[in-house]
Amino acid sequence: MDKSTHLTHYLILVLGLSICFFLFLFFRNDPAHQLWAAFAGCVFYSAWGIIHGLLEQRLNRHIAFEYITLALFVFALLYASLSLR
């Protein structure tokens, strides 16, 4: 994968996460919607990692599991944080 494609992929990643983060801030007084924004961010990240791996032709079960587990971990952190508020 050339550098410009790689850069584009990362820009998409940052843009997608920024949108979810913005929604998270926007719904600051509504934890249910905040949780949905967090969930969307985690799903987006897992999907980004898997699609990026596919396009790079280096995706395997372990790599897909790695993105999913990290997304799960982040969701657990945000769920715990929001629930304690």
Added chain:
Amino acid sequence: MPVKKLKHRVLPHPQKKQRATLLQSKAVFLYSLGVLLVFSFFRQVPTVLPGILGYASNITVSDLLKYTNQRRDSAGVGGLTINPKLSEAAQKKATHMFAKNYWAHVSPDGTDPWSFILGVNYDYLYAGENLAKNFNDSKDVVEAWYKSPSHRDNLISDKYTDVGFAVVNGVLDGYETTLVVQMFGKPRTAPAQVAVKGTDNNSAVRSAQSEEPVLKQTAPATSQPAPKSEVTLLKPESAIVGHNQPVYSPNPKLDVFATTKMLILGFSVGMLGLFALDIWYSKKHAILKLTGHTFAHMVFLTFAIFAVYFALQPGRLI
């Protein structure tokens, strides 16, 4: 344990082309379970050992009044005085919210804030309500209200002369919560013509010569023939707090909120550090790992850390 084995807990493995053990998927999965376990622990312990692990709070009615009047002074409007009837109405509103399990200006059964004010025989010309919940400090509550346009309209309105507060702890939606209710009013003593103009979110005006309140509401645009106010919730527990008396498990040895924040942020930042170490070490030793992109993980984790930091800022308004 051999040093080499210890080393690969935090550094990538050149032969196996793997991440450090502490960053492998299995470990991250266990961290997720650990987070949920610690979270459950923190949810349960305050009820069993409230003196050790609890929610610290230092909200007092006198401080709420002091900071409210400071803001009003700086806005050039007169200070408010505590009205026991409004405080009683605020207390009833807070108790009602816990009993009916809601957090809103208007209850699910349609009871609006003005019902509580009229229920304590406070005959108002103007009335308003602010709500807040889960703040730690009186000043933070008033500052949050001040920063919110709709709450600020009530806070520094020259229409009001009286105020009442309730700081109440209890369980809302299964969570220990501290609610703060601030009710504003101006008694209808002298006959006056009330101009019904402008509509605040949580305020109500009644005609000086009629029994029917003339309602001006902004938020839910329902035409209720009753006064409106701004409601703000503060904290949990079912006890009203008097002047200078801190609410909610005062001075627990460990504050759940602060401890959770420290643990979650500390752990996340530590993990971010391990990922950074992974990139540095892999480059230094030219290790080509068959893994996901470490830099992408770092970007994701950074967003998560900011989100957690934001989520754990105390207090909410409505």
